[in-house]
Amino acid sequence: MLSFVLFLVAVLLIVVIIKILPRRAWKWIGATIGIVALISVAIVGYFQYQEHSQEADRKANLMAYARDVAFYASSHRWTATDIQNSPHATPQDVEYAKQHADELKDAVWMPDIEDYAKRARKVKGLTSLYVSTYTNRWNKNAVHLTDKGIEGVADVIILSDNYIVSEWEAKELADQGFKDSVFVKYYSLDGSRIYSSKKGKWIDSDTKSKAVFNTANEN
Structure with missing residues (x-):
């Protein structure tokens, strides 16, 4: 509700400013808005790129880690099938596990093994x-x-x-x-x-x- 009220206030202020300012000032306002929009798009694009890169790195690390700790999985029966029941798993993790079930069938789920390494064994x-x-x-x-x-x-x-x-x-x-x-x-x-x-x-x-x-x- 508060957000909606603030939105209406912002719209009202914009209308008032447009009424007060002369027409020739509008082009500068338009140019400024355009620049701000371009900067915003660039910032959003940058963060989306970073997020995509991090996700790609995470998946690559998962596969590399899976190969390295397959021996742990075979010893303790922790495999990718446990992902869906893992408290660490996100919906994206579960979906990824479904799509790569064969590749991950002997893998330990990374957050579990990291938790094991960092906390449980100390x-x-x-x-x-x-x-x-x-x-x-x-x-x-x-x-x-x-x-x-x-x-x-x-x-x-x-x-x-x-x-x-x-x-x-x-x-x-x-x-x-x-x-x-x-x-x-x-x-x-x-x-x-x-x-x-x-x-x-x-x-x-x-x-x-x-x-x-x-x-x-x-x-």
């Missing part, structure tokens, strides 16, 4: 790398420890029951306070050093520890 100084650059990401996982890590070592490989702990399980270990547990072993990326919870520092892996690491790494 617990007690432990954050999992959802794309590991340290080991074979298909079946072995390095883990990144936030802040100073363990005694200054931020990137480690965790073994539990002589098996390499997955990124997903690493969060559970952090939640349950397994940092100093004798049942959970923290190795350097090459397995040459191991964190001793008893001594509270990193030590060189002995023959047995090195063999355990190698066996887990091969499996």
Whole structure:
């Protein structure tokens, strides 16, 4: 209602101004309005172009991201079919998913995995790398420890029951306070050093520890 009243007031002011001003001033007013209109069109066009570019980039990033984290989807059964039920999904996202169902069938939905990476995995100084650059990401996982890590070592490989702990399980270990547990072993990326919870520092892996690491790494 207020908007309509303001519109009427604006129209009335324009009529009054036209009545007051001489005719020769109208051409300048018309030219000014034309310039303003052109500038407005240019601004609107610019923002539409930016929006289109951002949407194109978003879709391109989605496809690239889908390829990178397909292993996560296959492990956790999060696929593009979950998009329609995702609280993050917009109507445009859902429509895009419908049109590209085959391409996205093994993909994790980006906002979900980003939320996983940024928030859900950050617990007690432990954050999992959802794309590991340290080991074979298909079946072995390095883990990144936030802040100073363990005694200054931020990137480690965790073994539990002589098996390499997955990124997903690493969060559970952090939640349950397994940092100093004798049942959970923290190795350097090459397995040459191991964190001793008893001594509270990193030590060189002995023959047995090195063999355990190698066996887990091969499996």
